[in-house]
Each structure stands twice: as C-alpha cells, then as structure tokens.
Amino acid sequence: MVNIVLFGKPGAGKGTQAEFLKEKYNLTHISTGDVFRYNLKNGTELGKQAQVFIDKGELVPDALTIKMLQDEVEKNPDTKGFLFDGFPRTVAQADALDEFLKTKGWEVTATVALEADDEILVQRLLERGKTSGRADDQDENLIRNRYQEYNEKTAPLIEYYKGQGKFFAVNGIGEISEVTQRLSLIIDKL
Numbered sequence: 001m002v003n004i005v006l007f008g009k010p011g012a013g014k015g016t017q018a019e020f021l022k023e024k025y026n027l028t029h030i031s032t033g034d035v036f037r038y039n040l041k042n043g044t045e046l047g048k049q050a051q052v053f054i055d056k057g058e059l060v061p062d063a064l065t066i067k068m069l070q071d072e073v074e075k076n077p078d079t080k081g082f083l084f085d086g087f088p089r090t091v092a093q094a095d096a097l098d099e100f101l102k103t104k105g106w107e108v109t110a111t112v113a114l115e116a117d118d119e120i121l122v123q124r125l126l127e128r129g130k131t132s133g134r135a136d137d138q139d140e141n142l143i144r145n146r147y148q149e150y151n152e153k154t155a156p157l158i159e160y161y162k163g164q165g166k167f168f169a170v171n172g173i174g175e176i177s178e179v180t181q182r183l184s185l186i187i188d189k190l
C-alpha cells in the first residue's frame with residue numbers, strides 16, 4: 001500500500017500530474033476539488049453545501065470534506081494505494097486522514113509538493129479559466145482569496161509532514177513530462 005499526498009498551491013499542476021502518476025503507479029486518484037465539482041454539477045446535497053464556500057474562494061468546512069474523503073476511500077477497498085490530490089488542506093484534515101488510514105492499517109507514505117511562484121500560478125489559473133468553465137478561475141479576487149486560504153490554512157502542512165519525515169518537494173515549473181520525471185524520482189525511492 002502506497003499512499004501519496006500530492007501537495008501544492010492552486011494551479012500548481014496537481015491534477016495534471018495526477019493523471020500521469022495514477023497510471024504509472026496504479027494508484028486510485030481522489031481529487032476533492034473534482035468530487036466537489038461533480039456534486040455541484042449534479043445538484044446533490046453535498047454539492048449544495050459546498051457551493052457556498054467554493055463560490056467565495058474559501059475552503060469547504062473540514063467536517064464535510066473529511067466525510068466526503070472517507071466515502072471516496074471506502075469505495076475502493078481493493079486498491080494498491082491512493083493518490084490524494086487537494087486533500088488534506090488543513091491540519092485538522094491531515095489529523096483526520098492519519099487517524100482514518102490507521103483504522104485500516106495504512107498510513108500516508110509521503111507528501112510530494114509541486115512548488116511554484118504565486119504570480120506565475122495566478123496567471124495560469126486565469127488562462128485555465130478561459131477554457132475550463134470553472135467560475136473560481138475566472139475572477140482574480142477569488143483566485144487571490146484561494147491563495148490567502150492556502151497561506152493561512154494549508155501551508156502549515158509543510159511543517160506537519162516535515163515533522164513526520166514525509167515531506168518532499170519538486171520544482172513545478174517546466175514541461176509537464178519534466179515535472180512528472182521529477183516526481184517519479186521521489187516516488188520510485190519510497
């Protein structure tokens with residue numbers, strides 16, 4: 001069982017890299033952002049509850065997010081491992097993930113971060129917003145708010161996972177294949 005947390009600011013390329021890594025390492029990819037968007041689109045109760053926060057560029061409350069993540073994990077009992085993308089995003093979520101995986105005899109194997117400069121990423125998100133249809137990528141104020149949320153609530157996880165000796169980082173700028181290669185060098189050694 002290999003469980004990898006793919007970490008990085010909004011727009012760092014987590015989703016793009018996850019598509020390659022899940023194939024290469026035969027992992028079950030769980031993107032909390034994708035699950036929320038799926039629920040929004042289908043008008044589920046979870047989608048309705050999450051929408052209020054996503055529309056403001058805020059994080060969805062921990063209780064809701066943790067429950068959703070656990071449900072996604074439970075759907076894949078026979079997997080060889082998970083690739084968590086966009087989760088955890090708060091220390092409370094990281095604690096909940098550790099506890100939850102422990103009940104199954106599993107743990108987070110490593111957290112791998114994609115590093116990039118804020119200004120490059122804001123431009124990337126605005127570009128993505130032109131074609132993705134994601135409302136949260138079309139409004140610079142919302143994007144800036146997501147960075148504020150990241151700095152306040154998510155950045156502390158770097159120290160959290162460093163404290164566990166599980167934090168690795170690569171340069172997220174470059175060709176997509178180059179970045180995949182950098183991530184693979186780390187994952188191959190786990």
Ligand SMILES: Nc1ncnc2c1ncn2[C@@H]1O[C@H](COP(=O)(O)OP(=O)(O)O)[C@@H](O)[C@H]1O
Pocket residue numbers: 009010011032033034036053054057058059060061065085086087088089090093136146
């Ligand atoms: N782990 C999480 N905790 C709280 N909210 C989340 C989480 N994952 C996703 N969300 C919500 O869904 C939105 C979109 O997620 P995602 O596609 O991962 O965003 P981004 O492109 O900003 O990294 C976030 O801005 C947030 O409101």
